[in-house]
Structure formats: C-alpha cells, structure tokens
Amino acid sequence: MANSAFSDQIPSVYGGGSGGGGGSFLDIPQGYSYMDMLGFQDYYGGASLFDLLQHHPSNINININSSVVVDHPPPPPPPPPETTTNSEVVNTPTTNSSSISSSSNEHLNDVDQENNNNTRSDDDHQQKTDNKQLKAKKKNPKKEREARFAFMTKTEVDHLDDGYRWRKYGQKAVKNSPFPRSYYRCTSASCGVKKRVERSSEDPSTVVTTYEGTHKHPCPITSRGMLPETATYINPSFLLPQLHYQQQSSPLFHNQTNSLSFTTTTTMNPSSSYSHNYDLHEARSFFPSPLESSSSLMRDHGLLQDMVSFQGGKEEPKEEPR
DNA sequence: CGGCTTTGACCAGCGC
DNA sequence: GCGCTGGTCAAAGCCG
Numbered sequence: 001m002a003n004s005a006f007s008d009q010i011p012s013v014y015g016g017g018s019g020g021g022g023g024s025f026l027d028i029p030q031g032y033s034y035m036d037m038l039g040f041q042d043y044y045g046g047a048s049l050f051d052l053l054q055h056h057p058s059n060i061n062i063n064i065n066s067s068v069v070v071d072h073p074p075p076p077p078p079p080p081p082e083t084t085t086n087s088e089v090v091n092t093p094t095t096n097s098s099s100i101s102s103s104s105n106e107h108l109n110d111v112d113q114e115n116n117n118n119t120r121s122d123d124d125h126q127q128k129t130d131n132k133q134l135k136a137k138k139k140n141p142k143k144e145r146e147a148r149f150a151f152m153t154k155t156e157v158d159h160l161d162d163g164y165r166w167r168k169y170g171q172k173a174v175k176n177s178p179f180p181r182s183y184y185r186c187t188s189a190s191c192g193v194k195k196r197v198e199r200s201s202e203d204p205s206t207v208v209t210t211y212e213g214t215h216k217h218p219c220p221i222t223s224r225g226m227l228p229e230t231a232t233y234i235n236p237s238f239l240l241p242q243l244h245y246q247q248q249s250s251p252l253f254h255n256q257t258n259s260l261s262f263t264t265t266t267t268m269n270p271s272s273s274y275s276h277n278y279d280l281h282e283a284r285s286f287f288p289s290p291l292e293s294s295s296s297l298m299r300d301h302g303l304l305q306d307m308v309s310f311q312g313g314k315e316e317p318k319e320e321p322r
Numbered sequence: 323c324g325g326c327t328t329t330g331a332c333c334a335g336c337g338c
Numbered sequence: 339g340c341g342c343t344g345g346t347c348a349a350a351g352c353c354g
Contacts (some may be wrong), residue, residue, distance in 0.1 A: 170328095
C-alpha cells in the first residue's frame with residue numbers, strides 16, 4: 001500500500017480501516033473507546049485538542065472514523081511528563097519493528113565500545129569509519145526511541161515552517177513512493193530533535209511530517225518576538241497565522257506511540273506556511289512552555305478552534321476527506 | 323564566509 | 339548469510 005512509506009511511523013493508522021475517509025483517521029485499538037483514547041489529556045492537564053474534540057466537536061471540522069485496529073492496545077498513558085522530561089516515555093519501542101533511528105546522543109554509549117572494537121588498519125578510513133559508527137550506529141536494540149508524532153498537511157510546500165530552524169541532513173528515496181523523504185535536524189546545538197518530511201505517494205498534495213524528540217530550547221521565532229499578534233498557539237511548536245488559512249483537520253491516532261496526528265488541509269501562501277500538529281502528550285514535552293502558557297487560551301480559543309475559525313471567516317470549500 | 327542543501331556512501335536492522 | 343531498506347554522515351557545492 002502506498003502508505004507503507006510511513007507505515008513504520010504510524011503503524012496501523014493507515015491499516016485500512018479508515019481508508020475510505022481519507023484524511024480522517026482514528027484507529028482505536030480493540031477494547032478501547034474513542035474517549036479512552038482521548039482520555040489521556042488528563043495526564044497533561046489543562047485543555048487539549050481532546051477537550052475540544054470532546055466538548056466542542058461541532059466546532060471542529062474533524063471527521064473521525066473509529067475503525068478498529070487489532071494491533072497493540074495502547075499502553076497506559078504515561079505519567080505526566082515534566083516539561084524537561086525526555087519524551088521517550090511516550091513511545092513503546094517494543095513491538096514496532098520498524099527501523100527507527102535513534103537520536104545521535106543515543107549513540108554515545110556505543111561509541112567507546114565501538115572504538116575499542118574497531119580493528120581496521122587504514123587510519124583515514126578508520127577515522128572516517130569511526131566517525132560514522134560513532135554517529136550512525138544503532139546498536140542497542142533496546143534503546144528507546146525518541147518520542148515521535150506525525151501529522152499530515154495538505155500543502156504545496158514540503159518543508160513547513162514551524163518556527164524552529166532545521167537543517168536538512170539527508171534525503172532518501174522511499175520505497176513505493178515517487179517522493180523522497182527528507183531528514184531534518186534542529187539546528188539548535190543542544191537539541192536533537194529531528195523530523196522527517198515526505199509527500200504521500202497516495203495523495204501527493206499531502207505532506208507527512210514526523211517529529212522525533214523534544215525541543216529543549218525555546219522556539220526561535222517566539223523568542224525573537226516575531227509572532228504576529230494574530231497568531232495563535234495551536235501547539236507551541238508553531239503558530240497559526242490567522243490569516244491566509246483555510247484548513248480542515250483530521251486526527252490521526254498513532255496508537256502505538258500514543259501520539260496524535262492530524263491531517264491539516266491548508267490553502268495558504270505556500271511561501272509562508274506553518275505546520276500544524278498536535279500531539280497530546282507530546283505537546284507538553286516537545287514544546288513545553290508555550291503550551292503551558294497558552295493553556296487557557298487553548299481551552300477557550302486555541303487549538304482547533306482557531307483552526308476552524310478560518311473556515312467560518314472564509315468560505316470553506318468542503319474539502320473532501322482524503 | 324557561514325549556513326544550508328545535495329548527494330553518494332556507509333551502517334544497522336530486518337526479512338527471507 | 340544475503341539483500342533490501344531506512345537512517346545518517348560528511349564532502350562538496352550553493353547561496354545570501
């Protein structure tokens with residue numbers, strides 16, 4: 001299936017049950033209800049997307065197909081993460097056999113051992129090899145993955161501006177997809193957050209962005225006071241410019257990692273796009289301070305409410321769910 | 323000149 | 339064991 005391009009990232013989400021609804025995915029593991037899935041909002045305190053979904057569903061243009069995916073029931077919600085907590089707690093690396101890269105710092109523990117074991121004689125080659133092993137090695141099968149969450153965005157631009165600065169460090173062709181996958185790393189020195197961006201082969205107008213890791217620094221845009229006054233936090237990671245937007249969002253539940261993604265349809269100036277996303281429990285650890293500071297805002301007016309408000313402001317061409 | 327992208331190569335994990 | 343695939347590195351080139 002075409003979605004295999006990122007099936008490793010969002011296992012079971014596109015497993016088929018929700019295919020018809022295009023863009024509207026919410027796979028609920030057997031034995032769990034939709035509200036169960038939404039329930040872990042409580043672990044993060046304050047309002048969340050789930051609040052909106054639960055209490056103001058009519059205000060949110062989100063379609064939910066509660067297809068059942070017999071996969072792995074989601075693990076119990078993690079304890080409330082501190083803002084500085086490594087969001088690995090979110091993921092359950094056990095059953096997902098996909099090759100998820102580990103963060104570079106995860107390699108550090110392997111380095112010494114690896115260097116000790118290295119027996120190559122060619123110095124130059126060895127040095128180069130060592131460096132690569134040092135950084136690319138993924139050795140410990142038990143090493144935990146960085147928390148990840150993905151979202152889909154209907155946009156012409158591949159790399160959405162989410163307020164952080166990213167450096168592209170790789171691009172790979174993706175099997176069964178004509179579109180390459182790009183790899184970005186947060187340029188902040190102490191921040192190991194990565195993201196992958198790829199265009200859906202099934203729907204070329206959709207860009208799938210997967211974040212991995214937790215930012216440990218303020219968003220450069222916000223810290224520079226570059227926010228437009230009209231901007232609203234949807235998630236601390238980025239702001240929604242309240243102009244130029246029309247969008248339709250659909251949650252996409254990543255049940256193995258307890259992360260949430262949505263499909264967001266945007267019709268805006270491609271040159272000034274913002275990404276949108278929003279993972280529940282990830283949000284606080286991934287983008288801690290803004291979320292917390294905007295908690296009340298989110299409850300009343302933030303998040304999706306803002307997202308959909310544009311639909312009212314500008315006639316929303318009932319976009320067909322994909 | 324610094325920061326970023328491109329791109330070929332390398333490595334690890336996984337399935338057969 | 340081998341091949342495939344995903345993820346990463348790092349040199350080279352580009353750009354403002």
